[in-house]
Amino acid sequence: MTQKAALMMVMVVGVALAAPSDPYGPPPQNGYQSGMPHNFAYTVRDEYAGTNFGHSEDSDGNTVQGTYNVDLPDGRKQTVTYEADHSKGFIADVQYYGEARHPDQYNPPVTFKPQSYGQPQPSYHPQPTYN
Template sequence: MSAKIVAMMFLVSQALAAPSDSYGPPVHQPTYQEPIPYNFAYGVSDEYAGTDFSQTEESDGSTVKGSYTVLLPDGRKQTVTYVADPYNGYQAEVSYYGEAQYPREYGPPVTFKPQAYHPQPSYQQPSYH
């Protein structure tokens, strides 16, 4: 009789020790690495499409410094110079180069005539011979 009680207690303890959700979070905890210093830069200038923008950024592992420049629709260039760190947060300084240009006359609005939509059935009728 005591063997049955011991066996029953063993089975109950195993059931309680087993995880109830096999799809739960992983057992191992992720490890975090120290921040790695980096730097990068890129730029795009396409006169045909009218795009002109660039960005540079560098980090020593805790402080990030950088700037980006964008050509605005009114012809000016906007430059944002920023510094971000865990203590002061994100601090940006915005400057503009050039003078805004607006057309003296506006042409007719560009509109597109909607096209009619006529869906065709995608199935075929069965043929009976």
């Protein structure tokens, strides 16, 4: 019985040692990988919902520069211009344009009363069949 247990232990240790210790490979030598150059831009303007915002960004692989803007609910426009890299970190300049406007009076929230539809009726009425 002890021979079987010892053999089983040797097999478990052998399987554990045979498995790769790091399936993803060694980490990069400098601690981080250099960035990928990229640039993008988008704008969303929905008159019905009242949304207006956008974002653009450009990177050479080391430094990222960008700006984004949004129309705020109080009527102002917020614009953030930023720059980020590994030595200076993230630096942002936030600007507001326009004057905050608040309504003179607030209306009560819009609510809807629940409707009672009664018991749901099936749209298909199967007829019994007799064999």
